[in-house]
Amino acid sequence: xxxxTVTATFDIYRYExxxxxxxxxxxxxxxxPPHTPVLxxxxxxxxxxxxxxxxxxxxxxxxxxxxxxxxxxxxxxxxEAAIGPELARDGRIVVxxxxxxxxxxxxxxxxxxxxxxxxKIQPHLILDPRHPxxxxxxxPMTPAEVDRFKExxxxxxxxxxxxxxxxxxxxxxxxGPMALAKLYRFVVDPRDRAQQDRLVRIQTEGLWLCLRCHLxxxxxxxxxxxxxxxxxxxxxxxxxxxATEQGxxxxxxxxxxxxxxxxxxxxxxxRQTFGPIGLIAQTPxxxxxxxxxxxxxxxxxxxxxxxxxxxxxxALDDGKTKEDLP
Amino acid sequence: xxxxxxxxxxxxxxxxxxxxxTRWVAKALGIELVSFPSFSCCGSGFIDEANEVxxxxxxxxxxxxxxxxxxxxxxxxxTCQGMLTLANLRLGDAKVKARVDGALxxxxxxxxxxxxxxxLLQVLTQDIGLEAIRxxxxxxxxxxxxxxxxxxxxxxxxxxxxxxxxxxxxxxxDLLSVLGASPVYYxxxxxxxxxxxxxxxxxxxxxxxxxQIDDAKAHGAEAMATPCPLCHISLDAYQNQAAKAVGxxxxxxxxxxxQVVGLALGASPDELGLPRHLVSTTxxxxxxxxxx
Numbered sequence: 001x002x003x004x005t006v007t008a009t010f011d012i013y014r015y016e017x018x019x020x021x022x023x024x025x026x027x028x029x030x031x032x033p034p035h036t037p038v039l040x041x042x043x044x045x046x047x048x049x050x051x052x053x054x055x056x057x058x059x060x061x062x063x064x065x066x067x068x069x070x071x072x073x074x075x076x077x078x079x080e081a082a083i084g085p086e087l088a089r090d091g092r093i094v095v096x097x098x099x100x101x102x103x104x105x106x107x108x109x110x111x112x113x114x115x116x117x118x119x120k121i122q123p124h125l126i127l128d129p130r131h132p133x134x135x136x137x138x139x140p141m142t143p144a145e146v147d148r149f150k151e152x153x154x155x156x157x158x159x160x161x162x163x164x165x166x167x168x169x170x171x172x173x174x175x176g177p178m179a180l181a182k183l184y185r186f187v188v189d190p191r192d193r194a195q196q197d198r199l200v201r202i203q204t205e206g207l208w209l210c211l212r213c214h215l216x217x218x219x220x221x222x223x224x225x226x227x228x229x230x231x232x233x234x235x236x237x238x239x240x241x242x243a244t245e246q247g248x249x250x251x252x253x254x255x256x257x258x259x260x261x262x263x264x265x266x267x268x269x270x271r272q273t274f275g276p277i278g279l280i281a282q283t284p285x286x287x288x289x290x291x292x293x294x295x296x297x298x299x300x301x302x303x304x305x306x307x308x309x310x311x312x313x314x315a316l317d318d319g320k321t322k323e324d325l326p
Numbered sequence: 327x328x329x330x331x332x333x334x335x336x337x338x339x340x341x342x343x344x345x346x347x348t349r350w351v352a353k354a355l356g357i358e359l360v361s362f363p364s365f366s367c368c369g370s371g372f373i374d375e376a377n378e379v380x381x382x383x384x385x386x387x388x389x390x391x392x393x394x395x396x397x398x399x400x401x402x403x404x405t406c407q408g409m410l411t412l413a414n415l416r417l418g419d420a421k422v423k424a425r426v427d428g429a430l431x432x433x434x435x436x437x438x439x440x441x442x443x444x445x446l447l448q449v450l451t452q453d454i455g456l457e458a459i460r461x462x463x464x465x466x467x468x469x470x471x472x473x474x475x476x477x478x479x480x481x482x483x484x485x486x487x488x489x490x491x492x493x494x495x496x497x498x499x500d501l502l503s504v505l506g507a508s509p510v511y512y513x514x515x516x517x518x519x520x521x522x523x524x525x526x527x528x529x530x531x532x533x534x535x536x537x538q539i540d541d542a543k544a545h546g547a548e549a550m551a552t553p554c555p556l557c558h559i560s561l562d563a564y565q566n567q568a569a570k571a572v573g574x575x576x577x578x579x580x581x582x583x584x585q586v587v588g589l590a591l592g593a594s595p596d597e598l599g600l601p602r603h604l605v606s607t608t609x610x611x612x613x614x615x616x617x618x
Contacts, residue, residue, distance in 0.1 A: 089494065166520075235376065235377065238376055251373070254373060255372065258384070263367045270525070282528075293602055311432070312380070313380065316377065
């Protein structure tokens with residue numbers, strides 16, 4: 001028996017830089033079963049209507065990571081996203097290339113910067129020559145050691161996180177969620193001998209530009225949860241090196257700030273984070289805000305039970321990270 | 327509805343207008359707010375980065391205070407909402423719980439995990455209900471085009487916040503419609519405001535804020551509204567810097583969630599603390615006055 005079909009309208013981004021004056025959206029209307037993956041529909045368009053439609057794909061099984069694109073403005077693997085739910089919600093399916101990477105043609109983007117950022121974190125084991133790999137056998141890990149990787153080995157490098165990241169969009173100094181999740185994987189690898197160096201380096205190479213907005217974790221089709229591993233890296237970097245960068249200084253200053261009174265002293269936080277010299281550059285904006293919001297300049301009163309806060313810090317603020325828990 | 331009121335640091339200090347508006351709206355809708363001067367800061371995401379277990383313990387203490395009074399806890403900040411919710415979740419990890427208990431027990435503090443953490447947006451849309459709010463609207467917002475700006479930690483990670491779709495939320499827009507505004511849908515409404523790196527790399531933070539304001543504007547927004555006072559700092563108090571970062575004027579009034587509710591329920595701009603904003607809100611209030 002023939003399967004029930006739905007009429008699906010696709011608006012597909014088309015652009016060939018250097019040839020087209022501007023991007024356009026071509027509309028295709030197809031009758032397809034609702035469970036059809038968007039990728040299958042795109043291949044049907046290419047096979048039957050327009051052989052010039054350009055896209056990247058390979059395995060069609062959500063494991064190669066090639067077909068990440070924006071489907072109705074959300075990062076998706078085209079081979080995984082069925083047309084039915086998209087049509088039910090938006091009435092049509094808008095297919096666009098990933099963001100934060102230049103378009104080469106239609107749905108294909110230049111992944112060069114994405115892979116460059118990955119390369120910079122040295123995504124391979126760095127061994128200590130004084131502790132060579134055991135001759136003639138592999139270097140095994142215990143199951144508990146493997147568990148420390150958390151979800152990071154699931155990453156298929158599809159770049160959905162890179163496409164969704166507002167820090168990548170705004171600042172080329174940020175290496176992106178995938179590179180940092182991969183870095184985490186090597187930092188917790190017991191066979192790697194460069195943990196300290198890796199943590200020290202990343203502090204100056206973009207770690208503290210993460211906004212902890214969790215857009216990457218939401219975009220990831222494999223639930224790698226990069227934002228949570230970036231948080232772990234930040235805590236480990238502070239434990240390894242102390243507060244040496246503007247970002248780590250700010251996190252540690254905030255922590256110390258709350259210890260004083262139990263709630264935030266905004267003015268003091270600015271002073272602690274920027275230091276006396278850095279504060280000068282912030283002063284005009286501070287005055288501008290304080291004219292409307294004079295509380296900015298006043299220290300808050302201490303909360304009731306401030307002594308409890310002090311005792312909690314005494315018990316728990318000992319330089320250990322969650323990774324150190326027995 | 328009776329709740330333990332957790333205003334958070336900013337609403338008690340430079341963002342006091344948010345506290346004023348919250349109290350006005352709570353009174354108008356019959357929400358009883360119980361104050362606890364012993365609440366501490368939620369850590370704002372920064373203490374979590376410096377010391378996760380310490381941050382969980384500070385929030386376990388906050389949750390235990392509400393728990394002892396037998397109340398659920400009301401937040402008015404997306405970040406407070408996220409941090410307190412995450413503390414509840416992370417205390418499900420036996421190792422974390424043991425270490426936190428070890429610090430709290432000598433202080434006579436017991437955390438059992440029975441207190442729910444609710445943001446004002448949830449209380450308004452779920453506990454009070456849109457129809458009850460509609461019945462109290464005395465000054466509908468005249469079709470004012472408002473772009474909701476959710477704030478990351480109210481939505482994400484969605485599997486931990488356990489509320490609405492992080493990609494397609496609609497509670498704020500539903501509420502805006504009930505108030506007589508026309509909600510504007512734009513990509514930036516679920517994006518980041520840049521606040522977490524305002525003190526780390528100010529130019530990048532402001533560029534991110536500028537992107538979202540630009541996006542709201544491109545979709546026709548005449549004002550934005552946010553349930554997060556940290557987003558409000560980025561979008562309002564630092565809007566001049568955002569304008570500089572994107573290279574053009576923005577002039578976007580940004581309201582706190584309870585301010586937009588309060589306006590529709592008949593509060594005066596002064597009662598809602600609107601004169602305290604850095605970007606003038608007269609484009610909004612003049613429009614309502616003209617109609618009245």
